[in-house]
Amino acid sequence: MGNIFQKDKKPVFIYDGDCGFCRLWIARLSPLTKGEVVYRSSQEVGQNYPQISPEHFELSVYFVDSEGSFCSGAQAVFKALSYAPNWEWLLWVYERVPGFAPVTEWGYRQVAKNRKLFSILLVARLTGFLI
16 A cells, blocks of 8 residues: 555545546445545546646546555455445455455456456346346
8 A cells, every 4th residue: 555645534436527437337336435535536636646646647537545555456445345344354355365465356356457347237127128
């Protein structure tokens, strides 16, 4: 986890606002954290975090805690979910179960590389076209 020295009152989850797949998942993730995490697009707040390049924002989501520390990828998702009742255990598993972190980071990278395909599949699933 890095540190960008900008402190916010609440943790911030930063995603690519130009990515439909990302926006769909933010719509699902945001209600789970019940206002404890702020969700912002990199296009909206990226300039506030100069230590993270625009190219990196295009490749991954970022989680910035209230102390200014940050992480990306699957770890960022699990950090955000740690603020959601009944989902905290995922971060515990990520941090403590051998092999879980590298497997989930690999999975995150595969989905990130194929966002358009996964976006189509997710929409198909949500609309009932895919069982």
